Amino acid sequence: MRVIDGSTRLAGIVGSPLAHSLSPAMHNAAFEHLGLNWVYVPFAANDEAGLRRLFAAAPSLDLVGLNVTMPYKHAAVDLCDEVATAARIAGAVNTVHCDEGRLVGYNTDGRGLLESLELEAGFSVADTHVVILGAGGAAAGVLVALMLAHPTSITVAARDPHKATELIERMAPHAGGVALEAVELGQAEPIVSEASLVLNATPIGMRPGDPSPVPEAWLRSGQVVYDMVYGTQRPTALVTEAEAVGARAFDGLGMLVCQGAIALDTWMGTGERAPREIMRSAAEAALARRRSRD
Ligand code: NAP
Secondary structure, three states, rough: OOOOOOOOEEEEEEEEEOOOOOOOHHHHHHHHHHHHOOEEEEOOOOOOOHHHHHHHHHHOOOOEEEEEEEEOHHHHHHHHEEEEEHHHOOOOOOOEEEEOOEEEOOOOOOHHHHHHHHHHHHHOOOEEEEEEEEOOHHHHHHHHHHHOOOOEEEEEEOOOHHHHHHHHHHHHHHOOOOEEEEEEHHOOOOHHHHHHEEEEOOOOOOOOOOOOOOOOOOOOOOEEEOOOOOOOOOOHHHHHHHHHOOOOOEEEHHHHHHHHHHHHHHHOOOOOOOOOOHHHHHHHHHHHHHHHHH
């Protein structure tokens, strides 16, 4: 039983909607395991004015930190006092550390993906060919972290090729020798088939009955297929079809856990690592409760 007392500090997640968020369960389990007198709550913000009010109040409330989710990751960039380089390049902040009255913004989504790939798939991105399906906020966040991990190439495949091109052009100055390319999703068969890592950064798969974002015939044995989607439909059609052709497939729960764990590492700032396995179990249990409720 958690005891709330005069020393308890608050952390939380801001976004809209938040009813389905797994982060409170995941972080509170970690706080309890670590013996931290912190509590993690949802901060619903119906609009950007609400987001601004929360950020303005954070130092006087002595918040530990915030996670930022849809639709505010972009807006949060300008509300921080300082933003880490990767988050600034991505144009998205998903973690804020309230550090002695200053709000410091980070993007832990990309690092969460890389950690999840290593932990779950034993996959290292260096010298591989990567294709990202989708060109939205999540794609931008993971692109920055992927570029820093030195793959040979990264291709963004989006239904609107202009958005893929715009994203690649924005990232090009930071590519550091990684070959970047944009293609239309419908034309991406050769790229997807040749890729070492196929990453779904579209929301296809979030709703029950959603198809896979790419035809099964494009996938092949030996690939790693990572679906950033997690939730209602498990496994997603992409994961099912990838496994059917002999690829190794993973959904986005591992990334969610790792991005949250990296956020907690940052808030603690002691070098102690957040307990990944405890957070994973709590997220799995919350997801099971959510499924039985929905
Ligand atoms: P977003 O900014 O809205 O971008 C979504 C992208 O997917 C856009 O390029 C969009 O194209 C494309 N798209 C949407 N519907 C499509 C369809 N039916 N066919 C083809 N392309 C389609 O969303 P986001 O923030 O990047 O999030 C994407 C997904 O990643 C979500 O499911 C989110 O939950 C997941 N995610 C997971 C984690 C994790 O920790 N596992 C972290 C972050 C995000 P248009 O621009 O043409 O609409």
